[in-house]
Amino acid sequence: MTTPTVRQRRVLLVVGGGIAAYKTLEVVRRLRERDIAVRAILTRGGREFVTPLSLASLAGDKVYDELFSLTDEAEMGHIRLSREADLVVVAPATADLMAKMAHGHADDLATTALLATDKPVLIAPAMNPVMWEHAATRRNVAQLRADGIAVVGPEGGDMACGEVGTGRMAEPAAILAAVLARLDGGVGRLAGRRAVVTSGPTHEPLDPVRFLANRSSGRQGHAIAEALACAGAEVTLVTGPVALAPPAGVATVEVESAREMADAVDAALPADIAVCAAAVADWRPAEVRDAKLKKSDDGSALTVALTANPDILKTLAQAGPRRPRLVVGFAAETEDVERHARAKLAKKGCDWLLANDVSPATGTFGGARNRVVLFERDGGAERWPELAKTELAERLVARIADALEADTTAAVGAG
Numbered sequence: 049m050t051t052p053t054v055r056q057r058r059v060l061l062v063v064g065g066g067i068a069a070y071k072t073l074e075v076v077r078r079l080r081e082r083d084i085a086v087r088a089i090l091t092r093g094g095r096e097f098v099t100p101l102s103l104a105s106l107a108g109d110k111v112y113d114e115l116f117s118l119t120d121e122a123e124m125g126h127i128r129l130s131r132e133a134d135l136v137v138v139a140p141a142t143a144d145l146m147a148k149m150a151h152g153h154a155d156d157l158a159t160t161a162l163l164a165t166d167k168p169v170l171i172a173p174a175m176n177p178v179m180w181e182h183a184a185t186r187r188n189v190a191q192l193r194a195d196g197i198a199v200v201g202p203e204g205g206d207m208a209c210g211e212v213g214t215g216r217m218a219e220p221a222a223i224l225a226a227v228l229a230r231l232d233g234g235v236g237r238l239a240g241r242r243a244v245v246t247s248g249p250t251h252e253p254l255d256p257v258r259f260l261a262n263r264s265s266g267r268q269g270h271a272i273a274e275a276l277a278c279a280g281a282e283v284t285l286v287t288g289p290v291a292l293a294p295p296a297g298v299a300t301v302e303v304e305s306a307r308e309m310a311d312a313v314d315a316a317l318p319a320d321i322a323v324c325a326a327a328v329a330d331w332r333p334a335e336v337r338d339a340k341l342k343k344s345d346d347g348s349a350l351t352v353a354l355t356a357n358p359d360i361l362k363t364l365a366q367a368g369p370r371r372p373r374l375v376v377g378f379a380a381e382t383e384d385v386e387r388h389a390r391a392k393l394a395k396k397g398c399d400w401l402l403a404n405d406v407s408p409a410t411g412t413f414g415g416a417r418n419r420v421v422l423f424e425r426d427g428g429a430e431r432w433p434e435l436a437k438t439e440l441a442e443r444l445v446a447r448i449a450d451a452l453e454a455d456t457t458a459a460v461g462a463g
């Protein structure tokens with residue numbers, strides 16, 4: 049067994065003086081959740097909207113705000129600060145910050161670091177719609193784009209100032225997607241690939257008010273769909289009933305039963321990648337009553353006959369010419385996880401199987417973290433450490449991109 053190591057990615061984040069700075073805190077949280085290191089610079093204006101303490105607590109690192117600080121300069125000079133990141137992100141990018149960047153000002157730590165950096169820069173503008181439409185701002189944005197700076201947002205809608213128009217900072221999910229795509233080298237590694245992902249439980253009706261279900265929350269499947277989209281793939285997420293928002297940038301199809309899920313997956317083909325993370329019910333009530341089943345007066349037991357549901361993973365893995373190039377399944381087990389996972393891998397014919405222990409003590413169903421072993425068809429196995437489900441999703445997506453890029457049928461299955 050091998051446990052792969054991944055180099056930690058680093059972001060230098062500049063937080064400017066706009067109301068949207070509170071949303072940047074969520075971006076920091078989501079970057080850290082993916083084990084991306086965040087070093088933050090708070091401008092003088094930014095400090096009026098979020099505190100250095102909030103930012104430092106979420107980033108897990110001190111916050112830098114003074115250009116002429118002897119301590120900071122000795123510890124981490126402004127040049128090192130600007131170079132020791134893979135990407136520089138400005139969020140919110142205020143009209144003032146953009147004007148300074150466009151004209152090469154360097155009169156505080158943020159603008160000096162931005163001028164001194166040799167790394168790609170991504171900005172998330174946020175301001176009042178009239179400020180955004182102003183000729184000066186338009187000129188500055190055009191100049192920044194011409195200088196190679198990437199821009200995410202702003203979006204239209206209601207503004208904190210009570211006005212309506214374009215100027216809202218992009219949502220944290222969109223900023224995150226833009227950051228992840230750039231950390232992966234400008235374009236996503238899965239650009240041009242199609243993926244179908246299943247997620248959540250299925251509900252199998254018994255009568256108009258009752259159904260059989262399981263405890264799957266959909267968090268792992270949704271995280272995988274989002275991570276695939278962040279890597280540039282065109283993703284269809286087929287999800288059973290969950291209490292989660294559809295991930296950004298993903299075509300989401302909501303279904304209830306296993307049969308509906310099977311039909312929706314079939315409709316999403318052809319695809320290069322299939323990841324079956326849904327906890328599909330193996331059986332459904334053989335008969336669905338038209339009217340609510342009544343309790344009998346004598347309290348006698350009810351026997352419900354069950355019939356097998358379609359096997360979505362097996363159908364995909366054995367779909368002949370329509371088979372996705374890489375078919376990945378999940379095995380949710382409560383005992384003897386590895387033996388059952390190996391047996392499932394052989395029986396279904398998929399390429400990889402991620403086995404996780406979902407016994408109640410692990411908290412995997414519904415929880416934020418997961419621990420899996422990745423079994424490969426050729427006999428290989430990787431034991432991954434316990435990870436946040438979002439981080440696990442990213443690691444899986446990086447592994448998928450590696451396999452597709454390697455372009456060897458041995459690595460990705462018979463196809």
Ligand SMILES: Cc1cc2nc3c(=O)[nH]c(=O)nc-3n(C[C@H](O)[C@H](O)[C@H](O)COP(=O)(O)O)c2cc1C
Pocket residue numbers: 063064065066067068091092093094141142143144145174175176179
């Ligand atoms: C309540 C309030 C909200 C503000 N919101 C924004 C904003 O969303 N976008 C913007 O460009 N400027 C905004 N400003 C103006 C900036 O804070 C001001 O231009 C400041 O100098 C920018 O600082 P910075 O360059 O450190 O970002 C706001 C000012 C106030 C008082």
